[in-house]
Amino acid sequence: MIVLLTERIKTVKKLVSIFLAIALVQGVTMAVHSQQIIDPIERVVSAGLMQKDATGNFNPQGFVSRAELAVILVKTFSLERRKTAQKPDRELPDVPNSYWAYSAIQTALKTGTMSGYRDGMFFPNQRVTRAEALAIFAQAYGVFQFPEASIYEILAKYPDAEEIPNWARKSMATALYEGFVNVELGTNKINPLKPMTRWDMAYALSKYLERQLRPTSLPVPDEPPPNRGVGR
DSSP states (O other): OHHHHHHHHHHHHHHHHHHHHHHHHHHHHHHHHHHHHSOHHHHHHHTTSSOOOTTSOOOTTSBOBHHHHHHHHHHHHTGGGSGGGGSOOOOOTTSOTTSTTHHHHHHHHHTTSSOOOGGGOOOTTOBOBHHHHHHHHHHHHOEEOOOHHHHHHHHTTSTTGGGSOGGGHHHHHHHHHTTOOOOOTTTOOOOTTSBOBHHHHHHHHHHHHHHHHOGGGSOOOSSOOOOEEOOO
């Protein structure tokens, strides 16, 4: 009788082990599948924030220009709805009314999301660095009014943070705090002076959309973030 009971217990343990093994495999498969579903490029394309070319290529390693950044920011944050967007258009020698991104550039300037250069120029075709693009992205999102000590603490985690321009430090701290920056694996570098690629932009946009749809799915800090305000 005792031997029979012992054999039954062994059988039950084997069945439980098999069940757990199957559940683990299924869990891993589902996790991989979910990562495939949440592809940053497909997410932002589906949301209409970025586009593929006529051949269906997203060109992830292509660089983002100032004009493209303005268009993306207007689409993402509906900048045209802000009160300051109703101001009169500015005269831009290098952005005529017929320019493809004229409206978005005007909106970005009037809302203070982006700034022009000397002599009223905008340089629409100029590439933007990661620091510039991500800081401007944070401007449109709403920069957290971190005290200087908090900014230093956030940026201290990244070995090349000293390369961030002074004007962009608070905005970059916001972008990093919110998880919008794809840091370099293995080194944790920000690479702030490298050109912003379309993949970098898709990553930031995807994380922003994820935060809007599933805010509780992201890590929650121990303390609530400070108030969001207007940047530079």
